[in-house]
Amino acid sequence: GDSVTQMEGPVTLSEEAFLTINCTYTATGYPSLFWYVQYPGEGLQLLLKATKADDKGSNKGFEATYRKETTSFHLEKGSVQVSDSAVYFCALKARAGNNRKLIWGLGTSLAVNP
Amino acid sequence: EPEVTQTPSHQVTQMGQEVILRCVPISNHLYFYWYRQILGQKVEFLVSFYNNEISEKSEIFDDQFSVERPDGSNFTLKIRSTKLEDSAMYFCASSERGQGIQYFGAGTRLSVL
Numbered sequence: 001g002d003s004v005t006q007m008e009g010p011v012t013l014s015e016e017a018f019l020t021i022n023c024t025y026t027a028t029g030y031p032s033l034f035w036y037v038q039y040p041g042e043g044l045q046l047l048l049k050a051t052k053a054d055d056k057g058s059n060k061g062f063e064a065t066y067r068k069e070t071t072s073f074h075l076e077k078g079s080v081q082v083s084d085s086a087v088y089f090c091a092l093k094a095r096a097g098n099n100r101k102l103i104w105g106l107g108t109s110l111a112v113n114p
Numbered sequence: 115e116p117e118v119t120q121t122p123s124h125q126v127t128q129m130g131q132e133v134i135l136r137c138v139p140i141s142n143h144l145y146f147y148w149y150r151q152i153l154g155q156k157v158e159f160l161v162s163f164y165n166n167e168i169s170e171k172s173e174i175f176d177d178q179f180s181v182e183r184p185d186g187s188n189f190t191l192k193i194r195s196t197k198l199e200d201s202a203m204y205f206c207a208s209s210e211r212g213q214g215i216q217y218f219g220a221g222t223r224l225s226v227l
Contacts, residue, residue, distance in 0.1 A: 036218075043118065044157075044205060044218035089157065093213075100145065100212050101159035101170060 002027040006090050006105035013080055013112050021075040021108045023064075023090035031092040033057075033066055033073040034102070038087045047075075047088070080112045116140040120206050120219035127196055128227055135191045135222045139208030146189045147207040147216060148181065150174075157205070163189065164212070196226045 007022040025031065035047040035057070048057030053068035062077045073090060090105040119138040127133050139146050148160040161171040163181050180192045189208075193200055203223050207216040 032213075041220070043120075043220040044207075046215055046217070049215070091157075100162050100209075101147070101172070102149070102157075102216060103159070104149075104157040106156050 002031065002092060002094055002103050004090050004092055004103055004105040006088075006108050008106070009087075009109040011108060011110045013110070015082055015112055015114050016079045017112075019075070019077040019080045019084075019110070021088055021090075021110070023073045023075065023105055025071050025073065025090075025092050027071075027092055027094055027103075029095055030068070031094045033064070034091045034093070035062070035064055035073070035075050036089040036091060038089065038107075040086070044089065080110070082112045082114050085110055085112045116217075118206055118208055118217050118219035120204075120222050122222060123220065124223045124225070126225045126227065129198055130195050133193050133196055133224065135193075135204050135206075135224070137189045137191070137206030137208075137219055138187050139189055139206070140210075140217055141187070143208035143210050143217075145169075145209045145212055145214070146181075146183070147209075148191045149205045149207065149218075150202040151205070151221075152199075152202040160191070193224075196224075198226050200224060201226045 003026045032051045034049045036044045037047045048059040050057040050066035056065045064075045087107045089107045091102045121136045146163040151157045161175045162169045203221045205221045207218045209216045
């Protein structure tokens with residue numbers, strides 16, 4: 001079945017460091033891909049998305065490119081801030097039929113130190 | 115900005131008891147979802163709901179679970195007889211369209227003792 005694999009955390013970085021969180025997926029067809037973020041005490045918020053190959057999603061300085069050839073959707077940010085400390089989730093949604101469920105990675109906790 | 119609201123934030127119950135988790139989706143959304151996350155595990159889909167009926171459910175969503183939209187604003191998840199393994203964070207989500215972005219609440223932490 002469809003699945004998402006994320007790099008394990010926790011990830012600890014200093015402010016202004018470069019961030020990469022790896023995400024790969026297994027799916028039939030061409031799913032839509034998402035990154036959600038969960039700040040402490042809050043719900044899951046959509047960070048960015050991409051719906052087809054080579055699309056780049058971006059938001060708040062974060063980027064991820066839908067790579068069909070490597071079945072990947074890695075999250076990157078050039079310079080992290082303390083306020084980026086959160087748990088980041090990669091997810092996919094298959095396109096087949098009426099399928100609307102999101103399939104999730106395990107989540108990667110990020111801590112950014114000043 | 116509109117948001118999905120879940121209550122309570124934390125529910126503690128005894129094994130075998132019934133619990134109802136409540137959600138108020140975003141007002142113009144038509145599709146509703148429940149997910150759960152057991153500590154240390156992935157977020158898992160439970161059920162989706164549209165037009166007053168279940169449109170998809172996972173194998174986790176057995177006869178012990180039910181969902182309801184009792185009025186125009188609430189969306190509830192009922193667990194009839196809770197088990198220890200039902201302890202998890204339960205997330206409600208809603209979307210405007212079937213393939214639209216899903217917006218999530220902050221979750222209800224269910225602890226079954």
